[in-house]
Amino acid sequence: MSRGGIVPEPIARLPWRVILLVVAIGTFGQVVLYSAAGGSLHPWALSQGLRFYVFVAGAIALSYVPERVWRAGAIPAYGGLVVLLVFVELLGAVRGGSQRWLDLGFIRLQPSELMKPAIVLACARFYDMLPAGETRRFSAIWPAALLIGVPAALIMKQPDLGTALMVCAGGATIMFLAGIPLRLFVGGGIGIAIAAPLAVNFLLHGYQRNRVLIFLDPESDPLGTGYHISQSKIAIGSGGIWGKGFLQGTQSHLDYLPEGHTDFVFATMAEEWGLIGGCLLIFAFLLVIRWGINVGQNAGTRFSRLTAAGLSTTIFFYVAINLAMVMGLAPVVGIPLPLVSFGSSAQMTVLLCLGILMSIDRENRRRVRW
Template structure:
């Protein structure tokens, strides 16, 4: 061991390879699935997928190098800037597919709501790390963070983007739970949400969103309409069996029966060709990544780092859980891509920010002896 450490440069040896190697394998597997989804071509999906991951991996390395005091200093300004960008989307945002979610920066189109997912985690971690322990059960511990969540969610719902809104709420809610707020508050909030669900369904959701929820319960009732996505996804997954039909031999995606085979339903594309074995590999890698993130949170030497790591892990988990339930017909189709496999820059950006933040907290843990959870 001593010889190997002397041969390998210390900055390389100190990286969390137990997480990075499975992640690299997952991205490579995703590129193979996207190659097949394009009919056996690297363009337009697989090549850009690998390129984006390379760029965002460098970005994650930069995030991982940030010192704790710099992150604390920039947290609230970053939240305000992205909130202003969300407001700008409503005024001058680019419209695609009937949704107004993007800012055209000339060299790229940016979706500010994606940036808010990790930023809300760091913002609430900053708030609770600065809050005296005795005030954790006070009104300040509940209403100020709730307002910090509600402001961006309000803008995102106007776009409209229900999936991203839920992701922001979930990430923020997990940080609030980990911060030690009384469990009864969450139970009361859950009961209130259930009571308000009928009102939200009939008066808060648009017609297409209502149809997506109803279709989840009985997709076969409109198999050629609103239930088409889920029905074809189930067919693709089921037809793969244990070992799949073989690489580049998927009929559902190649014959264009499966909608969005390279984005939201990439897991169905994979399962048809690689079967149960491929699905277990993908889920196994996700388990490794999530377990590593939870370990980073547990080993954190202060409240700020612990809450960041817990919230970032929860954000990645939200993407994974919702996408997998969606493609299996257990959740409405809400446009949540599968991390590190789906083609799309916005999703890759968000999840690699989360990975970079986890690597950052992991470095803090390594460089600073554990001294409790007080800042």
């Protein structure tokens, strides 16, 4: 027991500041969804809130899982998700022109979302098993590249460019942190830049190619492919410093802003809460990410250090890509704003990352205490 015997010690040792901060972000997201629905709990805010608090409870439960379990299960979990991605290709449900879900009856599962933390765990486990002296050799590169490339290719097939990029970014982050020479990343970046025009013309689907072209020239089709980003910019700009006020947004309430409850929810929020509200939301996310990085810095094993840093940067990629997307600084790739956008997939993934981070943090506290 602790705190005068009132609160049991296992509960008191949870990182409550971060948990309450995450709850505040999620609750604010439900407020935004309430407004996006015109002042109604249906169809988004209520269901989002119920799932959110269940997932928060799940994240707290995951914090009690020992670190050795994550280490032992990293590769098997990765292999299982690759098999599920193959099943998606063979048996997956089609929705919105994409084949990304497995309909299990009681739940509609999107394995590609779970692959985002799984690729971090798998790559961290690979470099944890690799002797430190082998890190700069070719034998440290091609297995990790294969671990990343197989699920990324399967996800691109669905097609889901945004998730495939997130999987590649998460795996590449672990490779970089593990000590792969910087010159290889520079060379890879140059190679990608050279191959990008060919990929845009021959590998991407038509709608994906149009999104890239609209990003390069936003005004070329303002009423067609560029409509989303044009209306998003208008919504963000019209909010000004302080915003129009709660339930006073016009772009979302008058249906000028498409997907104002999912991918472009930040624009819906910024119109009503202004620059101040947007900056406070971004600052809250940065505090969560900073905590995750600190967990990695205090970790006692290579696996936990790489895992904590990789999961923290996964959350960062979610936030950064979505914000760049809605502001016109990156092509629209379908990455939601975690804990705020409507939908359970990204919410579940981010809270899964949080649960694993809390598990590593608990291990750090135990090690320091001993």
